[in-house]
Amino acid sequence: MAVVVLNWNGLALLEQFLGNWEALTPDYAELIIVDNGSTDGSLDYVARTFPHVRCIAFAENYGFAEGYNRAIGMLQHDYIVLLNSDAALSEYSLDEPLKLLEGDNRVVAVQPKLRAFRTPQSFEYAGAAGGYVDALGYPYCAGRVFDTVEVDSNQYDEVRSLMWATGACLIVRRSAYLDAGGLDAEFFAHQEEIDLCWRMRARGGKILLAPSSIVYHVGGASLDAANPKKTYLNFRNNLLMLYKNLPALRLGITLFLRLFLDLIVLLRYVLGGQRQHAKAIAQAWKDALCRFSSFREKRCQNLKLAVVPASQILSPLSIVWHYFVLGHKKYSDLPSH
Known part of the structure; x- marks a missing residue:
């Protein structure tokens, strides 16, 4: 080791x-x-x-x-x-x-x-x-x-x-x-x-x-949570990860729903006076969509070698719904996976 x-x-x-x-x-x-x-x-x-x-x-x-x-x-x-x-x-x-x-x-x-x-x-x-x-x-x-x-x-x-x-x-x-x-x-x-x-x-x-x-x-040694670049990288990389690993139909549905939810987050930043974070989310979406084509080979390789489908890897629940609507703030509050 x-x-x-x-x-x-x-x-x-x-x-x-x-x-x-x-x-x-x-x-x-x-x-x-x-x-x-x-x-x-x-x-x-x-x-x-x-x-x-x-x-x-x-x-x-x-x-x-x-x-x-x-x-x-x-x-x-x-x-x-x-x-x-x-x-x-x-x-x-x-x-x-x-x-x-x-x-x-x-x-x-x-x-x-x-x-x-x-x-x-x-x-x-x-x-x-x-x-x-x-x-x-x-x-x-x-x-x-x-x-x-x-x-x-x-x-x-x-x-x-x-x-x-x-x-x-x-x-x-x-x-x-x-x-x-x-x-x-x-x-x-x-x-x-x-x-x-x-x-x-x-x-x-x-x-x-x-x-x-x-x-x-300690956490935050590279980028503090208050830094808009951290917001940008988290949103962009998450979208790239979904593109690399989800099959076509589920990818399309997921991105459609995510666009709606991420727009809500963007508006919350705007209303809260954190416009740089809102701009970071918008830029993350723009850059991720532009880079999908350059990640196509990685996506094809990942899907080809996968023996366990995404449905068995991802949780079936929406953490956004449980946390913000149902008030389930802890992992132990969530239904069992």
């Missing part, structure tokens, strides 16, 4: 978290820092403070997805932990994920429970207790639905099947990662782990929550 942390000019985060990673990476795993052409002295800091920690240094910034793809392609470990540079391990946090992966060859990815670094008893937005995608493509989590984030009161303490595992700490079988094509570098950032997990699930893989494993995540 390799614990791989991607860094780009993240000296402050290395100063905060490198000691944690070094101390809590178990003996059966190797800690590896992958540097995306940093110019802030990151590599010098690692060499000076923990000279035994392996570094892979790229001459340029390949971004999140391509940086990981290149690094994982170079490694030979059976299992890879894609750990965000603003995440902290806890003691024994990799033991249960490794047991789940080794116990069933169909398991392609595992995630720990993701808690908030600043409020350690609360789940963290980016993954909580594991992710799902509703019938119209909106992601949500056990422990976090839209902006409602729960306290971890041991309510999700069983091993459970997931649709997607958080990119903040994605523990993946390397062969399955490579077979699925890795993270899509054209996404740049946001929802690329959901897209990858969809492809792995569609090809017959299982994704599980390891509830006894806990990782703490």
